[in-house]
Amino acid sequence: MTGPVVLERRDLHASLADPALLSMNFLNEVAGRFPEAVSFAAGRPTEEPFDTADLHRYLDAYCRYLVQAKGYDDTQVRRELFQYGRTKGIVHELIARQLELDEGINADPEAVLVTVGAQEALLLVLHALRSSERDVVLAVTPTYVGLTGAARMLDLPVRSVPEGPQGLRSEDLLDTIRSVRASGERPRALYVVPDFSNPSGHSLDLETRRRLLRIAAEEDILLLEDNPYGYFRAAAGDRSPTLKALDIDQRVVYLGSLAKTCFPGARVGFAVADQRIAGPDGSLLADELSRVKSMVTVNTSPVAQALVGGMLLEHGGSFLRANQLQIGIYRRNLERLLTGLGRRFADVPGVSWNTPSGGFFVVLTVPFPVTDGLLELAGVRHGVLFTPMSHFSDGEQARWQMRLSCSALTVERIDLGLDRLAAMVTEHSATLPATAAGSGTTQD
Amino acid sequence: MTGPVVLERRDLHASLADPALLSMNFLNEVAGRFPEAVSFAAGRPTEEPFDTADLHRYLDAYCRYLVQAKGYDDTQVRRELFQYGRTKGIVHELIARQLELDEGINADPEAVLVTVGAQEALLLVLHALRSSERDVVLAVTPTYVGLTGAARMLDLPVRSVPEGPQGLRSEDLLDTIRSVRASGERPRALYVVPDFSNPSGHSLDLETRRRLLRIAAEEDILLLEDNPYGYFRAAAGDRSPTLKALDIDQRVVYLGSLAKTCFPGARVGFAVADQRIAGPDGSLLADELSRVKSMVTVNTSPVAQALVGGMLLEHGGSFLRANQLQIGIYRRNLERLLTGLGRRFADVPGVSWNTPSGGFFVVLTVPFPVTDGLLELAGVRHGVLFTPMSHFSDGEQARWQMRLSCSALTVERIDLGLDRLAAMVTEHSATLPATAAGSGTTQD
Numbered sequence: 001m002t003g004p005v006v007l008e009r010r011d012l013h014a015s016l017a018d019p020a021l022l023s024m025n026f027l028n029e030v031a032g033r034f035p036e037a038v039s040f041a042a043g044r045p046t047e048e049p050f051d052t053a054d055l056h057r058y059l060d061a062y063c064r065y066l067v068q069a070k071g072y073d074d075t076q077v078r079r080e081l082f083q084y085g086r087t088k089g090i091v092h093e094l095i096a097r098q099l100e101l102d103e104g105i106n107a108d109p110e111a112v113l114v115t116v117g118a119q120e121a122l123l124l125v126l127h128a129l130r131s132s133e134r135d136v137v138l139a140v141t142p143t144y145v146g147l148t149g150a151a152r153m154l155d156l157p158v159r160s161v162p163e164g165p166q167g168l169r170s171e172d173l174l175d176t177i178r179s180v181r182a183s184g185e186r187p188r189a190l191y192v193v194p195d196f197s198n199p200s201g202h203s204l205d206l207e208t209r210r211r212l213l214r215i216a217a218e219e220d221i222l223l224l225e226d227n228p229y230g231y232f233r234a235a236a237g238d239r240s241p242t243l244k245a246l247d248i249d250q251r252v253v254y255l256g257s258l259a260k261t262c263f264p265g266a267r268v269g270f271a272v273a274d275q276r277i278a279g280p281d282g283s284l285l286a287d288e289l290s291r292v293k294s295m296v297t298v299n300t301s302p303v304a305q306a307l308v309g310g311m312l313l314e315h316g317g318s319f320l321r322a323n324q325l326q327i328g329i330y331r332r333n334l335e336r337l338l339t340g341l342g343r344r345f346a347d348v349p350g351v352s353w354n355t356p357s358g359g360f361f362v363v364l365t366v367p368f369p370v371t372d373g374l375l376e377l378a379g380v381r382h383g384v385l386f387t388p389m390s391h392f393s394d395g396e397q398a399r400w401q402m403r404l405s406c407s408a409l410t411v412e413r414i415d416l417g418l419d420r421l422a423a424m425v426t427e428h429s430a431t432l433p434a435t436a437a438g439s440g441t442t443q444d
Numbered sequence: 445m446t447g448p449v450v451l452e453r454r455d456l457h458a459s460l461a462d463p464a465l466l467s468m469n470f471l472n473e474v475a476g477r478f479p480e481a482v483s484f485a486a487g488r489p490t491e492e493p494f495d496t497a498d499l500h501r502y503l504d505a506y507c508r509y510l511v512q513a514k515g516y517d518d519t520q521v522r523r524e525l526f527q528y529g530r531t532k533g534i535v536h537e538l539i540a541r542q543l544e545l546d547e548g549i550n551a552d553p554e555a556v557l558v559t560v561g562a563q564e565a566l567l568l569v570l571h572a573l574r575s576s577e578r579d580v581v582l583a584v585t586p587t588y589v590g591l592t593g594a595a596r597m598l599d600l601p602v603r604s605v606p607e608g609p610q611g612l613r614s615e616d617l618l619d620t621i622r623s624v625r626a627s628g629e630r631p632r633a634l635y636v637v638p639d640f641s642n643p644s645g646h647s648l649d650l651e652t653r654r655r656l657l658r659i660a661a662e663e664d665i666l667l668l669e670d671n672p673y674g675y676f677r678a679a680a681g682d683r684s685p686t687l688k689a690l691d692i693d694q695r696v697v698y699l700g701s702l703a704k705t706c707f708p709g710a711r712v713g714f715a716v717a718d719q720r721i722a723g724p725d726g727s728l729l730a731d732e733l734s735r736v737k738s739m740v741t742v743n744t745s746p747v748a749q750a751l752v753g754g755m756l757l758e759h760g761g762s763f764l765r766a767n768q769l770q771i772g773i774y775r776r777n778l779e780r781l782l783t784g785l786g787r788r789f790a791d792v793p794g795v796s797w798n799t800p801s802g803g804f805f806v807v808l809t810v811p812f813p814v815t816d817g818l819l820e821l822a823g824v825r826h827g828v829l830f831t832p833m834s835h836f837s838d839g840e841q842a843r844w845q846m847r848l849s850c851s852a853l854t855v856e857r858i859d860l861g862l863d864r865l866a867a868m869v870t871e872h873s874a875t876l877p878a879t880a881a882g883s884g885t886t887q888d
Contacts, residue, residue, distance in 0.1 A: 002661045005694040005719045007729060011575050011632075012721075013736075021735040028531075047519070050526040052507060055747060056500055063496060075491070082494040082707040087472075116560050116711075116741040123740055127597065131455050149739035153571065188455075217446045250449040263526040267560075267745040275449045277456075285451060291465040292457075295593035296567055297560040297741060301711035301748045303499060 038417030058310025089114025142392035167202030196359020233358030482861030502754025533558025586836035611646030640803020677802030
């Protein structure tokens with residue numbers, strides 16, 4: 001066989017053509033084709049606080065910390081930034097302190113594994129938990145496409161725990177666990193975003209959190225708690241503690257994304273994996289994960305870690321303090337989006353939405369199918385983009401829903417986008433028979 | 445089941461306890477326990493050129509390039525550094541240009557996938573090539589532990605192509621391919637470091653390179669060419685072109701590490717994967733790999749990429765030019781190591797070594813087994829460290845060999861380390877029966 005190589009799809013791992021991976025691609029590609037559209041599609045952070053001078057300052061702040069707090073000399077500082085380094089990371093102590101300050105989570109720094117974004121942490125945990133072909137992971141559905149994609153890459157089946165209209169109910173988790181076990185599979189963990197979930201915007205109340213921890217203990221599964229949005233609650237007032245803060249038996253692996261609290265370009269995240277491994281050395285799950293990490297990315301760029309560390313140091317070790325501007329922006333935007341939806345759709349038959357108390361996302365239900373075709377049409381004819389919920393769930397309900405993200409927009413663009421969305425809804429509703437159900441919001 | 449979680453090893457993926465992954469850990473741990481020892485163990489780059497001011501300057505140089513060469517405004521520059529970005533990376537054009545300048549490799553920038561070190565690139569390629577349980581990867585053995593570890597993580601078997609005393613012979617590759625096929629397995633690719641291989645230091649001559657490409661075409665396998673050391677040849681004079689430079693049929697996936705030419709802390713590497721995928725859209729393997737990358741690390745930190753880009757821009761786009769100081773240091777060190785070995789071991793029965801023409805590594809053969817226990821003893825009693833070759837190969841020959849790395853040492857430390865090594869060899873040789881074979885070097 002000579003001549004240029006042509007690889008056949010059947011000779012490549014099946015995950016490469018998996019809907020979960022193609023979906024991410026399609027969404028990026030659509031966004032690229034309509035750069036002028038108002039995009040409620042992108043779940044990215046606001047760009048308002050970004051300032052290149054910060055990068056230089058963060059780096060210097062971290063170097064000063066190495067000298068002053070750690071007693072490093074110049075050679076050691078340079079080695080820390082430039083050379084290969086600790087697989088588990090170098091800002092683990094700062095992260096442990098941040099978790100205590102901002103979350104009341106008591107994390108042993110040795111149980112903190114710094115990763116290339118929370119995505120790598122998720123991949124490593126899923127990999128570790130796949131000990132045989134019987135093992136499966138559970139996911140609250142609709143779910144983050146990064147969970148589905150990573151699991152597909154690892155040939156780890158994902159079993160859905162469907163969300164109700166108010167979010168996850170613990171009885172649905174129990175039902176799923178039982179039916180999964182009945183089919184001979186072994187559920188290892190539940191992937192859950194307890195605060196302002198992506199994509200649905202739901203949050204778990206305190207009682208549900210406690211019940212999840214109880215079920216995890218009784219059913220011997222872990223909880224993979226992903227918390228990218230927890231700091232961004234809309235109204236002042238109590239936020240429920242994270243699952244990890246309530247976790248006394250190490251049932252929770254906490255996945256930390258810093259893409260929203262620091263910035264995505266750092267590509268720094270982490271896992272708190274304080275579970276003990278049976279055996280004489282009693283190592284932590286974090287140590288086991290770090291061995292696999294050394295085969296995935298070797299270690300997380302210490303320069304990138306220094307940027308995160310420097311940002312923390314500038315704000316007394318707290319992301320909550322570092323994000324005061326962002327918290328205000330996201331609160332303002334979510335309010336504007338919800339008010340704007342009310343103004344435009346309150347009396348439109350068949351249109352409803354939830355009212356998350358924070359985060360980036362609102363789910364809008366419409367009386368016509370929300371397909372990829374509709375998304376393209378919305379881009380071409382109406383200049384507005386959103387994410388069809390069918391990318392996050394195979395369920396029937398998701399077919400009529402779209403995720404609206406308001407995190408990276410100005411209030412003017414939110415208003416403009418909603419006007420365009422309303423025009424699209426009017427156009428499509430006009431073609432429907434007059435059977436549409438009630439309107440208005442469902443409560444979150 | 446209540447009370448603190450204790451995870452059983454049998455419930456975790458088998459790779460977590462795999463010798464390849466444990467080996468990396470053990471070696472790091474030993475190095476940590478003897479910080480005062482002269483370490484011929486670490487394959488890390490010299491720290492002499494590291495300067496924190498460079499990081500600031502590289503970042504600024506890249507930002508200027510975005511403005512001047514790309515016409516970016518301030519918002520676009522900030523977005524590029526801080527926000528989520530292109531999965532395939534942002535310095536792909538600079539890397540393609542560098543490959544042309546320094547290597548004569550003609551790479552389509554769209555076929556360049558920027559990764560979190562070459563390790564991630566390797567993982568992604570191995571993952572893509574595992575389409576069924578029949579698929580295996582071939583590796584020139586002794587081999588880099590990062591190849592073995594990544595393959596174990598992916599449940600992809602590695603089949604060895606043993607190196608002869610002068611390095612890889614194409615007939616051994618053919619033999620392995622045939623025996624692998626005879627056992628019902630399908631060889632997908634050969635992993636090979638053609639220049640100054642890790643761990644053996646061997647290089648392939650031009651004729652062997654051409655033969656590998658011919659075999660790859662005839663046997664329908666890919667060549668995974670890893671080239672971390674190619675710029676560091678000891679003597680002036682011709683270096684054989686890379687496999688990728690000779691590759692006219694896209695048989696070669698080129699894996700680029702920048703840990704040695706730029707610095708390890710950037711954690712930036714890349715793959716050139718210009719293989720076409722069958723089908724109407726004719727996408728490149730790089731595009732397929734990027735979809736999986738989005739499930740592993742999302743994208744490579746753009747700040748880290750900017751550092752690499754800035755370094756290239758400061759040196760006219762060439763790593764060869766950027767590494768003049770390093771090339772001199774490695775040349776000097778390898779010469780010192782080889783001269784020092786000759787001075788101390790030329791007449792010692794049973795001791796021999798190869799004479800690589802560049803790179804970081806020399807393999808020393810001794811008349812007693814080189815075990816992990818011996819390494820510990822060397823640390824405790826002699827204050828010198830090395831890497832037992834048994835970490836890179838199960839073969840009989842490797843049991844009597846150690847890898848010596850001279851990249852991160854001064855000439856004074858090399859001399860001191862060799863004195864200590866000689867003391868250890870004398871001590872251990874004294875306990876042997878007088879049956880040891882000849883002495884002196886084998887030619888590389």
